Structures are given as C-alpha cells and as structure tokens.
Amino acid sequence: MHAIAKAIDSFNELFGRIVAPLIAVITLIVLYDIAMRFFLGRPSDWAFDVTKMLFGAHFMLMAAYGLRHHAHVEVDVLKRLLSRKKQAALEIIGYVVFFIPFIWLMLTYGWSFFERSISRGETTYGMVAIPVYPVKGVIVLAAALILLQAIAVVLRAIIQLREENHA
Amino acid sequence: HAQQEWTMTTTWPDNLDLIKIDQHWVELVNKLAGEELQINFRAGGTLMPGTEVFDATQTGAIQASGDWPGYWAGLSPAFSPLATTTSLFNGVDYLNWIQQWGGFELYQEVYGNYNMVYLPYGITNNESGFMGNTPIESIADLEGKRLRLSGRDQGRVLEELGGSQVTLAGGEVYQAIERGVIDAGEFSTPGVDYNAGFSEVADYWSTPGWHQSASVFGVMINKEAWDELSEETQETLKIAADATMAWSLAWSERQSTEATVKFQEDGVEISTLSAEDLATIQDATNEVILRGACEDPMHAKVYHSMISYMEHYANWRDVTVPFNMSRSIDNLPSLEEIEACM
Amino acid sequence: MSAELLTLVMFGGLLIGLFMGHPLAFVLGGVAVIGAFLGPGTNTLGIIINNVYGNAMDNYVLVAIPLFILMARFLNDSGVTEKMFDAMRLLLANLRGGLALTVVVVSVLLAATTGIVGASIAVMGMIALVPMLKYGYNKELSAGVIMASGCLGILIPPSIMLILMASYSPVSVGALFAGALVPGLMLGVMYALYVLIICFVKPSYGPKVPAAERAEVSTKQLLIMLAKYVVPPMSLILGVLGALFTGLATATEASAIGVFIAFILFMIFGDRKLSTCYNTLIDAGKTTTMVMLVLVGATAFTGVFSIGGGMDVISELVLSMPGGTVGALILMLFLVFILGMFLDWTGIVLLSFPIMLPIVETMGIDVLWFVVMVAVVLQTSFLTPPFGYALFYLKGVAPPGVEIVDLYKAVVPFVALILLACVLMAFFPVLITGLPSILLD
Ligand code: NA
Ligand code: NA
Numbered sequence: 001m002h003a004i005a006k007a008i009d010s011f012n013e014l015f016g017r018i019v020a021p022l023i024a025v026i027t028l029i030v031l032y033d034i035a036m037r038f039f040l041g042r043p044s045d046w047a048f049d050v051t052k053m054l055f056g057a058h059f060m061l062m063a064a065y066g067l068r069h070h071a072h073v074e075v076d077v078l079k080r081l082l083s084r085k086k087q088a089a090l091e092i093i094g095y096v097v098f099f100i101p102f103i104w105l106m107l108t109y110g111w112s113f114f115e116r117s118i119s120r121g122e123t124t125y126g127m128v129a130i131p132v133y134p135v136k137g138v139i140v141l142a143a144a145l146i147l148l149q150a151i152a153v154v155l156r157a158i159i160q161l162r163e164e165n166h167a
Numbered sequence: 168h169a170q171q172e173w174t175m176t177t178t179w180p181d182n183l184d185l186i187k188i189d190q191h192w193v194e195l196v197n198k199l200a201g202e203e204l205q206i207n208f209r210a211g212g213t214l215m216p217g218t219e220v221f222d223a224t225q226t227g228a229i230q231a232s233g234d235w236p237g238y239w240a241g242l243s244p245a246f247s248p249l250a251t252t253t254s255l256f257n258g259v260d261y262l263n264w265i266q267q268w269g270g271f272e273l274y275q276e277v278y279g280n281y282n283m284v285y286l287p288y289g290i291t292n293n294e295s296g297f298m299g300n301t302p303i304e305s306i307a308d309l310e311g312k313r314l315r316l317s318g319r320d321q322g323r324v325l326e327e328l329g330g331s332q333v334t335l336a337g338g339e340v341y342q343a344i345e346r347g348v349i350d351a352g353e354f355s356t357p358g359v360d361y362n363a364g365f366s367e368v369a370d371y372w373s374t375p376g377w378h379q380s381a382s383v384f385g386v387m388i389n390k391e392a393w394d395e396l397s398e399e400t401q402e403t404l405k406i407a408a409d410a411t412m413a414w415s416l417a418w419s420e421r422q423s424t425e426a427t428v429k430f431q432e433d434g435v436e437i438s439t440l441s442a443e444d445l446a447t448i449q450d451a452t453n454e455v456i457l458r459g460a461c462e463d464p465m466h467a468k469v470y471h472s473m474i475s476y477m478e479h480y481a482n483w484r485d486v487t488v489p490f491n492m493s494r495s496i497d498n499l500p501s502l503e504e505i506e507a508c509m
Numbered sequence: 510m511s512a513e514l515l516t517l518v519m520f521g522g523l524l525i526g527l528f529m530g531h532p533l534a535f536v537l538g539g540v541a542v543i544g545a546f547l548g549p550g551t552n553t554l555g556i557i558i559n560n561v562y563g564n565a566m567d568n569y570v571l572v573a574i575p576l577f578i579l580m581a582r583f584l585n586d587s588g589v590t591e592k593m594f595d596a597m598r599l600l601l602a603n604l605r606g607g608l609a610l611t612v613v614v615v616s617v618l619l620a621a622t623t624g625i626v627g628a629s630i631a632v633m634g635m636i637a638l639v640p641m642l643k644y645g646y647n648k649e650l651s652a653g654v655i656m657a658s659g660c661l662g663i664l665i666p667p668s669i670m671l672i673l674m675a676s677y678s679p680v681s682v683g684a685l686f687a688g689a690l691v692p693g694l695m696l697g698v699m700y701a702l703y704v705l706i707i708c709f710v711k712p713s714y715g716p717k718v719p720a721a722e723r724a725e726v727s728t729k730q731l732l733i734m735l736a737k738y739v740v741p742p743m744s745l746i747l748g749v750l751g752a753l754f755t756g757l758a759t760a761t762e763a764s765a766i767g768v769f770i771a772f773i774l775f776m777i778f779g780d781r782k783l784s785t786c787y788n789t790l791i792d793a794g795k796t797t798t799m800v801m802l803v804l805v806g807a808t809a810f811t812g813v814f815s816i817g818g819g820m821d822v823i824s825e826l827v828l829s830m831p832g833g834t835v836g837a838l839i840l841m842l843f844l845v846f847i848l849g850m851f852l853d854w855t856g857i858v859l860l861s862f863p864i865m866l867p868i869v870e871t872m873g874i875d876v877l878w879f880v881v882m883v884a885v886v887l888q889t890s891f892l893t894p895p896f897g898y899a900l901f902y903l904k905g906v907a908p909p910g911v912e913i914v915d916l917y918k919a920v921v922p923f924v925a926l927i928l929l930a931c932v933l934m935a936f937f938p939v940l941i942t943g944l945p946s947i948l949l950d
Contacts (some may be wrong), residue, residue, distance in 0.1 A: 016791070016794070017791065019794070020787075020790045020791045020793075020794040021787075021790050022794075023575050023576075023579055023790055023793055023794060023797070024579075024790055026572065026575065026576065026765075027576060027579065027765050027768045027769070030572075030576070030761060030762055030764075030765035031765050031766075031769060033762075034758065034762050034765065034766070037313075041311055041313075042313075042331050043313065043331070043333055045322075045331075045332065045334075048334060048569065051569070051572055051761075052567060052568070052569050052572060055566075055571065055572045055575065056562075056565070056566030056567060058575065058794065058797065059575065059794075059797045059798045059801035059802070060566065060798075060801075060805075062794040062795065062797065062798035063798045063802050065794070065795070065798070066794075066795050066798040066799055066802065067532070069795060071795045071796070071798065071799045072532040072533070072534055072535075072798075072799055072802055072803075073532065073533045073534070073799060073803050073853050073855075074530050074531060074532045074533055075527050075528065075530060075533070075851065075895060075896045076530040077894070077895040077896070078528050078529075078530065078895070079529065079530030080530075087530075090529050090530065091530075091531075093529065094526065094529045094530070094531030094535075094536075095531070095535075097526070097539065098526050098531050098535050098536050098538070098539025098540065099531070099535045099539060100539075101538075101539045101542035101543055102535055102538030102539040102541070102542055102806075102809070103535075104542070105538075105542045105554060105557055105558070106538075106558070106561075109554055109555055109557065109558045110558055112226075112555075113222065113555075113558045113559075113562065116222065116225070116226075120242050120243070122241050122242050123241050124241055125240040125241040125247075125318070125319055126319065126322070126332075126334050127319060127322045127323070127326070127332055129241075129319075132241060135566065135567075136562065138566070139558065139561065139562065139566075174549075174553075174816060180679075181867070181870075182679060182870075209815070209816075213815055213820070213863060213867075214556060214812060214815050214816050215556050215559040215560050215563055215564075215812055216559075216560070216563030216564050216567070216568075218563050218567065219556075219559035219560070219562065219563040222555075222559055223555060223556050223559050226555045227552050227555075228552060228553050228554070228555035228556045228559065229553075229556070229816070336569070339759075342681050342683065343759075345756065346683075346756030346757075346759075347756055348756070348758075348759065
C-alpha cells in the first residue's frame with residue numbers, strides 16, 4: 001500500500017511541476033497583448049480567450065499537486081488534539097462522506113459537460129474561433145488527478161490505523 | 168396534468184433592463200396558466216453565470232431560461248442571425264419573418280438540435296450605435312480605432328471598414344470607455360445604454376447602429392419539461408410569447424425615445440453616418456454574410472430564409488413607400504451563392 | 510425537503526466537515542452534492558458543473574489572482590523586503606516601539622505592492638520577531654503587530670480579495686481598489702498610533718534600539734540605504750496602481766505589469782537563478798490552486814443552495830430582523846465576522862455576497878460602501894481563532910517559546926482596532942466613498 005501511495009505522489013509531483021510554468025505563459029500573453037495595443041494600436045484577437053482558458057487549466061491541474069503538499073485550506077485545530085489513530089479514522093470518514101460525492105459529480109457530470117462541448121465542436125465566438133472543449137475536459141482530468149492523490153491520502157490513513165492496531 | 172413547477176432564469180442580471188422582457192412573459196404565464204404551471208423566475212447570475220444557462224436548460228438542470236440567441240454562436244453560427252443581423256432586418260422584419268415567413272420553425276430546428284423548444288418573445292429595434300470619447304462621423308473615422316463590438320459577423324464588417332474589434336463583457340464596457348481602453352463601444356438600445364450610465368462616460372454617439380439593425384430575445388425550454396405540459400398550456404405559453412413580443416417592441420421604442428432625449432440633454436453629441444457610408448457598409452455586410460453562410464450549412468439555411476423573405480416582401484413593401492414597415496433595399500446578398508452553400 | 514431544512518442541513522454539514530479538518534473545498538463540494546440529492550433534486554446536479562466552469566474557470570477578472578500571487582513571490586525572492594526593513598529599523602531606532610513601528614510602515618508599503626495575505630507575515634515573522642524578542646519587546650505586542658499589519662496586504666490595493674469581490678458584485682475592480690485604499694491606510698495609521706501609545710504608557714513593551722547599533726551606520730549611509738530599498742517597492746506601486754488608476758490598464762493587465770516589474774527587481778536584487786524562478790512558479794501555483802479550489806467548492810455550494818431556495822430563507826431572515834436597515838446591516842456584518850472565525854475569505858465572499866448584496870441593493874445602501882465594509886471586517890477573519898491564516902503563518906515561522914495561545918492573546922487589541930475602524934466608517938462613509946468619487950468621476 002505504501003508503494004502505491006508513493007507512486008501516486010511521484011506522479012502528481014511530476015505533473016504539477018510540468019503544469020506550474022503555465023502561469024508564466026499567462027503573464028507573457030497578457031504582456032504581449034498590452035504591447036500590441038500600445039505599440040501597434042491593435043489588440044490581439046485571441047489573447048483574451050486564451051488567457052482565460054490557460055488560467056482555468058492552470059489552477060485546476062495544480063489542485064492534485066496542492067493536495068499532495070497539503071496546500072489546501074483546512075481547519076485542523078480540533079483534529080490535532082486527537083490521537084493519531086483517531087485522526088486517521090476521521091480522515092477516512094471525511095473522504096467517504098464529502099470527497100466521494102463531490103469527485104463522483106466532477107467525473108460523471110464533468111464528463112457529459114465535456115462531451116456536449118466536443119460533440120458540437122464548440123468554439124469561442126470571436127474573430128478567431130478557438131476550441132472550448134479542451135478546457136472543459138480539464139475538469140475531468142483534474143478530478144481524476146485529485147482522486148488519485150486522495151487515494152494516496154486514504155491509503156496512508158489506513159496504514160496508520162493498522163500500525164496503531166499492531167502496536 | 169398536475170401542476171408543474173419550473174425554475175427559470177435568464178442571461179440578464181437584475182440591474183439590466185432587458186430582464187424586464189423575461190419578467191413580462193413570466194408574469195403573463197403565471198397569470199394565465201398558473202393552475203397548471205408555476206414559474207419560479209430568478210435573475211441572471213443568481214443560479215449560475217449567464218454564459219451557462221444554455222447548457223443548464225439543455226440538460227434539464229433548470230426547465231427554462233431567457234436568452235439572446237447570439238450568445239450561443241460558438242456552438243453553431245446559425246444562432247447569430249436568429250439573434251440579430253448586421254445591416255439587414257429591422258424589428259418589423261423579424262416580426263414578419265418569425266410569424267409569417269417560416270422564422271419560428273427555424274428557431275425550433277436550431278434549438279431542437281440541443282433538446283430545447285424556443286419561444287421568441289422579445290424584439291428590440293435598432294441598437295444605439297457606437298458611444299465613446301472619439302467622434303465617429305464617417306467610416307473614415309473608424310480607421311485604426313478600437314471598438315467594443317460583439318459578434319463575429321459584426322467584427323468582420325468592422326475589420327473591412329478599418330476598425331478593430333475588442334470583445335468585452337457587457338458589464339465592462341462602461342469602464343472601458345471611461346478609461347480609454349476602447350475608443351468607443353456598442354452595448355444595446357439607447358434605453359438600456361442610458362440606464363447603464365453611458366451618458367456619464369461618453370461624449371459622442373454615432374448612429375445608426377448598423378452592427379445590430381434589430382435584435383430578438385426569447386425563452387429556451389427544456390424539451391422534456393415542454394412535453395409534460397398539456398397542449399392548452401403550451402398554447403398559452405405561445406400566446407404569452409406573442410403578447411410579450413408586441414409589448415417589447417413598443418416598450419423598447421418608448422424607452423429609446425426617452426433615453427435619446429436624455430442623452431441629448433446630458434450633452435452627448437449625436438452624429439449620423441451618411442447614406443453613402445451606409446451603402447459601403449451594406450456592401451461589406453453582404454460579403455460577410457456570404458462568407459459566414461458558407462462556413463456552416465445551417466447558418467446558410469437561416470440566412471437563405473431571411474433574404475428570401477426580404478426579396479418576397481419587397482414586392483409589396485416598395486410600392487408602399489413612404490408608408491412601408493421596412494427599409495427599401497435593393498442591394499441584398501446573393502441568394503444563389505447562399506444556396507450553393509446549403 | 511423544505512428550503513428551511515435544506516439551509517440547516519447544508520450549513521450544519523459544512524460546520525461538521527470543517528471541524529473534521531477535511532479540506533474546505535471538498536467539504537463545500539460534497540455538501541453541495543448531498544444537498545442537491547436532499548433538496549432541489551438530482552436533476553439540478555448539473556448546475557454544479559455549470560457554476561464551477563462559469564464562475565471559477567471561465568472568468569477573466571480572476572486571471573489577476575494568480576498574477577498578483579506570482580508578483581508577490583518574485584518580490585519576496587528579490588530580498589528587497591529585508592533590506593528595506595533594516596533601513597527603516599535604523600531610521601526609527603531612537604523611538605520607543607521603533608521596531609514595532611517599522612513593522613507597520615514596512616507592512617503598509619508591502620501591502621501596496623502585493624495583493625495577498627501572508628506575503629509579509631511570513632517575511633516579517635522571520636526577520637522581525639526574533640530581534641524584537643531579543644531587544645525585550647513584549648511578546649504579544651510583537652506578534653500582534655506583525656500579524657495585523659501583515660494582513661493589510663489583502664485590503665490595501667492591489668488585492669486578490671477585492672478582485673474576487675468585484676467579480677461577485679456590480680462594483681468594478683478599480684472602484685473597489687479606490688474605495689479600500691483609505692480604510693486600509695487608516696488601519697495602518699491606527700496600528701502605528703496604538704504602538705506609539707502603548708509603548709509610551711508602558712515603556713517596557715518596546716524599548717529603544719541600543720545607541721551603539723544605530724551608531725554603526727552613518728546618517729548618509731542610512732539615507733542611501735533608504736533610497737535604494739524604498740525605490741523598488743515604490744516603482745511597483747507606481748507601475749501597478751498607476752496603470753490601473755490612470756486607466757492605462759485593466760486589473761488583469763496591471764497584475765501582469767506587476768509581475769514584470771517584480772521580475773526585474775528579482776533580477777536586480779535577487780539571486781537570478783533559474784531554479785529560484787522555477788520554484789517561484791511552483792509556489793505561486795500552489796497558492797493559486799489553494800485560493801481557487803475553495804472558490805470551486807463554494808460556487809458549487811451556492812449554486813445548489815440558491816436553486817434549493819436557501820438564499821430566500823436567509824434573506825427573509827435578515828429582512829425580518831428588528832431594527833430596520835441599521836439592524837440588518839449590523840446583523841450582516843456580524844455574520845461576516847462570525848463566518849471569519851471558521852471560513853477563509855474566498856468561502857465567505859462566495860457564500861455571503863449572493864445573499865447579502867441583493868438585500869443591500871433593496872435597502873438602497875451604497876453597494877461599494879458595503880463591500881468595502883465587508884473587506885475591512887474580513888481583516889479580522891485572518892486573526893480570529895480557531896481558523897486564521899495570520900495565526901498559522903506566524904506560528905509556522907515563530908521561534909520556540911511563542912505558543913499559539915500567545916498569538917490568540919496577541920490579536921485581541923488589533924481585532925478591537927479593526928472593529929473601531931468599522932464604526933468610524935459607518936459614521937463617516939466618505940472614508941470609503943470619497944476617493945472613488947474623486948478618482949473615477
Ligand atoms: Na495589497
Ligand atoms: Na463587478
């Protein structure tokens with residue numbers, strides 16, 4: 001079990017490190033657009049949409065990396081007062097009660113949302129028609145990555161529970 | 168048929184006057200069909216962002232939503248002429264076409280592809296035109312200017328005239344004019360524009376609004392929800408839509424009139440493009456309509472129907488001048504060329 | 510399930526999940542799904558995706574959030590903050606409470622350059638807390654002043670919180686920035702006055718820096734230091750706020766300009782290493798996803814809550830309170846204060862704005878004024894236990910001997926000062942509305 005958790009960690013670590021530079025790309029596109037406007041008097045006709053799409057992709061695809069590094073907001077003041085075994089149990093309950101419904105929705109409804117877009121070849125409606133479905137597909141991909149990382153978290157909690165039982 | 172309860176929203180937030188058209192229809196329906204159907208209407212943005220109401224109605228997450236069809240042109244360009252035209256239809260043309268020349272059926276065909284029934288229930292006539300801090304008295308003044316304009320066809324025409332299109336959300340136009348981010352911008356009809364505060368930020372107003380010669384609004388209804396209604400109730404909804412359509416045309420013309428007076432009182436300078444310039448715009452428009460129509464068969468089909476109506480109606484319309492209800496126009500996009508693309 | 514019961518169940522579920530220590534984003538999202546099953550029905554589940562995509566992902570205004578975060582990171586990596594702190598500390602060396610005053614001044618300057626909370630708490634905690642304790646400063650005063658002034662970053666523009674608030678209200682980013690500037694600076698002045706007064710009354714709270722240390726640097730050297738290290742943050746302030754207030758750029762564009770300037774500062778004053786740059790991108794990504802994922806959960810929650818009729822229940826409750834408009838206002842701001850103890854600002858803005866702003870508009874109250882009032886009240890949310898970013902950030906970098914209980918005590922006078930500021934702004938709304946009407950009209 002420990003090996004699986006470690007493998008998931010490394011995978012999401014790598015993925016997060018690949019996605020992170022997107023924020024630099026976003027900056028460069030916005031700067032390019034400003035420069036076009038100032039120096040050539042013509043804003044680009046794609047920067048607005050592309051910036052928005054990359055932004056949506058960036059934070060969603062960084063979410064699993066964030067979970068791997070405990071970056072997400074949580075109130076653990078009460079939890080920390082408990083024994084490690086109880087903490088592990090509470091963690092598992094939390095994932096079953098709250099996480100599973102949410103991630104189930106993101107995967108299933110997210111998939112149909114993506115499918116409706118790709119089956120119609122949905123594009124933006126500006127002068128340049130940019131496909132919209134890739135960024136809609138990001139919801140499903142992000143949810144899958146988060147689910148993977150959550151499995152690692154829960155596996156570690158189970159290991160914790162078992163260890164305490166042996167001791 | 169037990170009483171149905173619908174949740175309906177719209178693309179318009181509470182503070183935008185266009186929501187009044189949706190509210191008018193909902194009130195009529197609740198009054199006339201209240202025993203069989205109760206509609207809970209929520210202002211735009213309260214259930215989900217306005218951009219998502221199409222998807223939510225299609226899936227049945229909500230039963231209905233008011234809209235302006237042009238917002239969905241990214242799914243199919245055919246939505247664009249269902250919403251507005253560049254330099255073609257006026258408000259009465261839309262009324263004629265929808266009710267007597269096959270327009271209504273085309274709305275059903277396009278929205279039907281997405282599991283929805285569509286009742287057009289709002290028409291507003293000509294939009295204001297460009298407002299901003301740079302005077303645009305002729306086409307020549309458009310050269311090198313940045314203008315807020317929505318729609319792909321509109322952008323293409325503007326580009327041919329030498330201006331460049333900036334796409335901004337409706338709520339950002341006011342600030343963009345104020346800050347000089349754009350030279351001028353269009354948003355809606357004078358009534359709506361005035362209430363959105365445009366006279367506070369714009370010194371100049373260029374008419375007519377060739378980019379959007381008239382507009383259509385309506386309600387998308389999820390197909391399953393529609394099918395659950397009795398035929399009588401369906402009929403009631405259609406009657407309420409027709410009544411709202413007539414009301415909206417007169418209401419918005421009254422609003423535009425009062426607002427135009429206020430714009431003038433606030434010192435906004437109005438200029439009107441010359442007939443020569445409008446003829447140039449017509450040439451550009453015809454070219455763009457042909458180009459757009461040929462990119463998508465359904466788009467071509469809608470334009471074909473609209474231009475056929477214009478040609479047909481011209482027989483009577485042009486002998487009634489000056490008492491006619493539409494612009495006399497002899498320079499239309501070629502029907503034959505559009506047919507080749509269908 | 511009735512709308513009233515749904516309201517109880519959803520907020521009850523939220524509280525339970527919160528105290529279980531489950532990530533807030535998943536609690537909000539999970540409660541949304543469960544709430545849809547119990548309340549408005551499974552056919553409404555789809556609007557969760559519509560809200561996640563439309564409100565969080567497909568939102569141009571919010572693009573400024575990661576960019577301001579990245580800007581803060583680059584500024585931090587440039588090391589300018591520490592040097593500015595040193596120069597300022599020597600300048601104020603002869604003053605009682607001079608170090609604490611330095612913390613306030615530097616934090617306010619930093620606040621005007623970055624848009625996130627914690628940007629200066631962590632830095633100040635590292636560079637100021639140890640010297641303050643070493644010189645015999647009162648522990649609670651030291652910790653309190655670092656935490657309270659460190660939170661100003663998210664109130665004084667630029668601010669990612671104000672950007673989010675603008676996106677969920679009819680008020681523009683520019684107007685909100687202008688509206689929050691005076692209240693933010695006013696809080697800074699109040700903190701500074703508090704430091705001066707308490708150190709005057711109780712000299713042991715903030716002893717002077719030993720004369721020998723001040724003598725090590727000549728006045729001329731000090732002036733050069735000041736010029737050198739106060740210019741960079743000034744250039745950021747001018748670049749970002751200047752571009753925004755003169756109308757040269759939108760908030761998103763201004764944030765990109767800010768990243769550009771901060772990057773140049775990093776290239777001048779920082780270590781210029783590619784690896785540092787890469788780590789900065791990763792850190793910025795982590796912070797961005799932390800902020801945005803709560804937004805994802807909260808928008809799912811509000812979508813279901815709204816279609817289930819919960820919004821109507823709450824707004825009826827607020828409007829039925831005795832005391833009319835004033836009573837309703839106090840109640841709403843008090844609710845924000847209470848929510849601030851448990852939720853982070855993203856969740857609070859998303860949960861409260863859709864309910865409260867229509868009420869505010871109905872009552873004919875200036876929305877800009879109300880939004881800035883909420884922004885100021887939310888300053889307490891970073892400081893109040895059990896959940897407060899400032900407490901966590903400072904605890905993370907504090908030396909041994911500074912316990913979380915010390916931090917709880919440390920925030921009390923500052924929370925009181927924030928509430929006092931709110932009272933002032935209630936009686937003198939011009940403190941909020943004055944600057945926007947000058948700048949934007
Ligand atoms: Na700030
Ligand atoms: Na806004």
